[in-house]
Amino acid sequence: MKILTVPFLVEMEWGIAVNELMAGPSSEFSETAGAEYDQDGALSAPFRQFRPPNLPLCRGSSFDTSLNNMRSTQNIFEGLSAFPIIPADSDGTVDTVALSRIIERLAIPGVDSIGLGSTGIYMYLTREQRKRAFNAAAQTLRGRKPLIVSVGALRTDDAQHLAKDAEEAGADGLLLAPVCYNPLSEEEVYQHYESIAGSTTLPLCIYNTPSTTHFTFDDALLARIASLPNVVALKQPAPTTGAKERHEALRAKLPSGFSIGYSADWLVADSLLAGGSAWYSVIAGVLPAPSVALMDAIRRGDAIEVRRISAFFQPIWDLFKEFGDLRVVYALANELNLCKVAPPRPILPIAASHHSRIRSALATLGEVCATCARQEDGVKICSYTRSHAGDSVQDITDPTPSALKSGSKSLLTPDTQEPATAASELFSHGGIGTHNDNSRHSMKATGSTVSEQHFDQAIRKSPGPVLQRPRCLDIGDSMIGLVDEPLESYAFFGSSSAGSFMRQMQQAIDYRLGVQHQPTKILVGETNKYDHKSAQRAVGHRSTIEYVLPSRKTADSLANAYWELVYPLYPFLNRAAFNKGYEAIWTGLDTDNENVLVCTTNVIFALGSQVSSIIEPEQRQETAQLYYNRSQSLVDSHFHDRQSIDVVSLYLLMGIYLQSVGSPQRCWMVVGHAIRLAQSLGLHRPDCNFAGGSSRERETACRIWHGCILMDRVLAMTFGRPAMIPKWLSAAVPLPKMIDDEFLDTQVEGSPVRPDGRPCIMEFFVCQLELYDIMDDILLELYMGKEDRQKAVDAISIFKLDNSLANWTRGLSPQLHIDDTPPSDTTPLLRRLDIVNKVRFLHARMLLLRPILAQYCLPQSTEKQVDSLCSRMVMQGSKMCLETAHRTIELIYSHLDSSTVTGPVPAWWYSVLYIYTAATVLLSERLRPEIAIGIENFSNAVSWQRAILVLNTYARVANSAKRCVAALEILSAKIPWAEHQPEYVHPGQHIASAGSDFLFGSDPNVGEINLNDIHLNLNDGFWLNSIPENLQFGI
Template sequence: MGAVEDERPTQGFFGSSSAASFIRQIKTAVDERVSPPDRRTSDSILGIAPSSNLLSAKTPRPSTVSNYVLPPRKTADGLIGVYWSFVFPLYPLVDSIHLRAEYEKIWTGETLYSDENMLMCTFNVTFALACQLADFIPPGEREASADAFFSRAKDLLQFNLWNTGSAALIQCLLLMAQYLQSTDSAHQCWIVTGLAIRNAQGLGLHLPQTVARLQNPQEQQLACKIWHGCVLMDRVISMTFGRPAMISTAACASVPLPITVDEEYIPTVAGSEVTQPINQPSIIAFYAKSLELYEILNEILLSLYSPTIEETPEDIYNFYFDKESNKGEHTIFELDRALSKWSRSLPPHLRGEPCPGSEHTVFYHQSVVLRARFLHVRMLLFRSTLSKYCTARDIGASDPLTSLRDSFPHRVALQCSTICVKVAQEIIGLIHSNLPMDGSPGPLPAWWYNILYIYTAATVLIAGRLCPTILEEVTEAKMTQSWNCALEVLRKYHSYSTSARRCVAALEILYERVASEGPLPNLYPPNTFATTAGPNGLRDSSFGGSIDSAFLGGLDFPDFQDMSWLNSVPSNLF
């Protein structure tokens, strides 16, 4: 989820949708509160010590049989089963029919149709990704086991920067980027995603004529899935790090979305009809709807989170909603309408209505993940207004006829802010209620996405807690309940990742600091925070949880009228 190790090279620039300024200021406190992760390399299911570099610094050696070593068949089958069950239905970036056949040939010794080196590299990445989700591996051992496979994959990846890539290389790089999301390797995830995109563009996959020239429908659909896999990762990484997307909206739209027909029903002969059987929902429909959703996310980032020159707004309309000066951007109302239209367009099997006894079927899994993604995008849509609402004091105060609280834009901003808080509560409730107790992924997104969603929602709760007008519509009791559920989820992920531990520490420090500020002048009535004086003058709060005041000592906290901390994400805990 982010760069958290000590003494690492700089992670580079982080933009406005990440806004890491607050997180940097509490780095010392978080480091003191969270001990370094205990990496159990000796307990890896492979017994191989993990490596720390993305690409081996040594000169690539010629492939030999020893490089192709695989885990025991039972372990390999278990891991590849996790990939096909929990990863592929959400990210169908490979030709599953071809890859399944090649997997069987590896064990039987038959001749492979693929490049052996790239194939073994791809399988090791899938094993690494599956290790992070496999319930038969104890959570404390997953990181070491996964890194062992990923280290082997890096040795097998003989990537030459000067040569043209291949479709197999792009697929492998996208899988690597997926895996790196589960690690502390933020910079490597960013770079690998960029490599995949540049290689795809080098092959012309971003051009509709390239897809049209392919020989049969199966190849055409695979090309579409690979290109839009690059688009999807580009959007997700851009949102997480607050950096500019590499792929423009026009480049994304030029290649049609993959058709909602599963692989086994796509013919290999050109000119044949491509249809999904009646009464058989398509697994690929989830992928297509996710791509549509993340394109709305991209518009939100471009319209509401792009860097702008700081200017004093002339009136409250400009402060909240005016976009006339930024041509090509969309208003919050247009973006919300786009999300509503997207939601109404979902097919029945992706609406989150499980059939009796099928809570963990692939379609219910997809519907829960899609719901979580939608709520997160909607929360980001309204979060910028919430941030402004928490700091709006004198805007429009000079109007002799209309008070600030009675003005139309202020009322609309209040509703947007309230919606943001309610959406945050909803996503916390969704994840908390579906969190399996056995360590399996269950119907939820991968745990690293859950950390991102919960952390983002928790910061929204803190911001909403600052405003009594929001608490009039969202009761304090429900806010506290959501807060406790958020921390409970993050604490359940303590053994999975350092990021979860750092998120809990950061949230507690953040809330305690907000609470210690007290009610902001001229806006909030006394006793906004139900706190009592504690040691060293700090107050304990049931909402934020207690925290040692030593963690706050000596820190130069920002003015909490600056809400940049609201836009921070776990990837910036470094």
């Protein structure tokens, strides 16, 4: 047998050779297409070495069950089954590279199986060509999804051979249609199924497709065949009418547990809502993400949502009915650049004159943008679709808050919007989003707005679906750094992230429980590439900027919330210049860089919505997202080329907002772009900070550059990644002066006290820059670049860094003292700055001391140790870390207003991070209870319950907080006390018991979890997937 080889191998994930696959679709089939396979379609010898350790080359019953590759015969034929085309040349030679690319695109959550059936042109291929397709598909899937293949043939013995081929390739199930040239009798069909079922151990599905086979099963024959041992499912077209009655009639005649699934995509919804087990989908084979969205609505039984989503598919259904689904999916695959292939002759492709309708249908679904849809020569590559351009950075949430959808009052008064199209709903491999196109028209804001009632009516009339971003695509939380799907996500979260500390604790837990710890390979790299074209919707260089604003009253309220609660912490704007432009927006006067101004205004509204007490907590995220989406519609593709300090400010504000949503990669990349843009302006040079401008302009430039440094270090700390700006560069530009905005034009020297005798607000920002400079040292010294950090604590570095923190606290003014004395000025703003300063300091101390605590709890530290200075230092450091965690929780708990979810505390996304980090430290007391001895003012049980209460309070604003609760509850239930649970609850405290009620918090849903079924291994993150769906989040 001749083995075809390729000169260069690339290993991806478990080792499939994908050098050609990753190179993208080729315009024509080459002689080397699929060269990694031998002539039978199996992996050639040079590629076999890259198979997963201890796993066979073919999928099947021998796969490791721990990888969830075992599937019962009952669920193989359930859910959404995607049927792709099998690309082949005019001679029928299967292009295995293109087929692997297509199938890889289908291996997403929500697609339950992949089928090679009629859409896969199986009847047009020889046995050897079909074997090649079977093997290529099985090798690509590698057990991640069940593979179902059609083995229909004119002759019974041929079908038996094909069934054997499929089983050897690693297929999970078979489809069998009664293919015939001469009409078949019922007995002939029965014996045909009986013979083939007896020749294989694989489960078999009756493939009833009368329009193709010209044979119609009656119910009695179906029941007779269903009684055969291997026959477990039925696939048949959905009826045009009477779906419920027909399904109930079938269910009454077929065995209990027998799967009844439906095809005919445009009719299938009613049959599935009536109780159908599976959707065998042609369209899902080329457009998986929108199909998953429709199937999710069907699974929920949400008929209204099903109808709304189905409206987007209608142009596709119309094409199916006119041209036939096979011709249409070939055209779709070509338009999406998945492959360049024609259907097998004698079938002819859809004429080029009709491809504008194909592109228009894709635009309606959001798979290509409206600009691509208008191209006469076809879509070469759609710049914003994730399936082509990698992960989009756009925001992909519904632009309408639920309060508006239900007709209730809201702060928002936007213009009337068009029915949802590609410009408003994006279905892609990454979810659903918005794409703003030149053809979309909005109202020029001149101070008047459309009424709320008019907008509510427009929303209710809209046929478009309201779709949520798939939960599985949120690879992490922007502030916590927890990874959801490590096998499908390559985002790197380093050792200073909260999730990393949890993994360290897990090693100690596994040791205590006697569980063998298996190290997990860290995948370094990013798949979520920042795509500027997809992130920033071009509106062109238009002379008139089209935009929409809320009412002036609402706008001023949100802007005031920003100035009072966000700006003092992040003074990244020239406030005087912005206010001048802000007024011009409402009066209709021309301004410079109007789209930058309006975009910045909407980001300010989004940030104000996050902290405004006049918006109900449950509506803040949706309201903020609406404004942020509007800002994105005005960010054009030329922003990257503009040498403007205003654009740097805009990107920093966007970074602040993205911290509050489940978009860690976007946040990371947006802040990175702000830094590069600032450097291109020379803001990093001490002699180039707008030296020729006014003192206000110079100080604004200095604040913005140091804002880049601050955000860089905040994200580095959060994600455990190296900072982008090195220490020598950050120190090159002097810190901003302690001069408040009101005195920038008159005051020369900075001071903690303003000329009017009041405390200077800018002191807080300057002090935070100094604090995060120390935190950067902590990351570099204790968390970055050394693999043996767990083996020895760098005591000298810790002493030096602790001394730096102590010196920093000594330099604070009385207004920002770290001790418990009240500030000199107790106005709400200054009181909040004081508390935020304290909390950030405590968090920095926890980061400093966590390596000591981690070492103390790790397995090697359980050996008998002699009394030494080092051992005592480790003990005291662990005690101090635990006490710091208690103080962090107490500080936030005592100042958070649970009714409004506001108060003089850090922004909720920071508070969630601080509380979550502190709670993980509390759990370490379970492993080494002695570290709590001597801590008289705090109780582990009380602090634990307070942490849970705070997180549950923040769950009203965002589900990520509730997710953290679930993570902590499960970990708590899995950690045993070292010997016995000490009684640390002191008399007089309002918590009466340290029993199991608080270990499971105040959320009753956590009690529904079967903890014995959860295999906890924080090193890979899969344990979180065992949590009930109502505890998952997908902001």
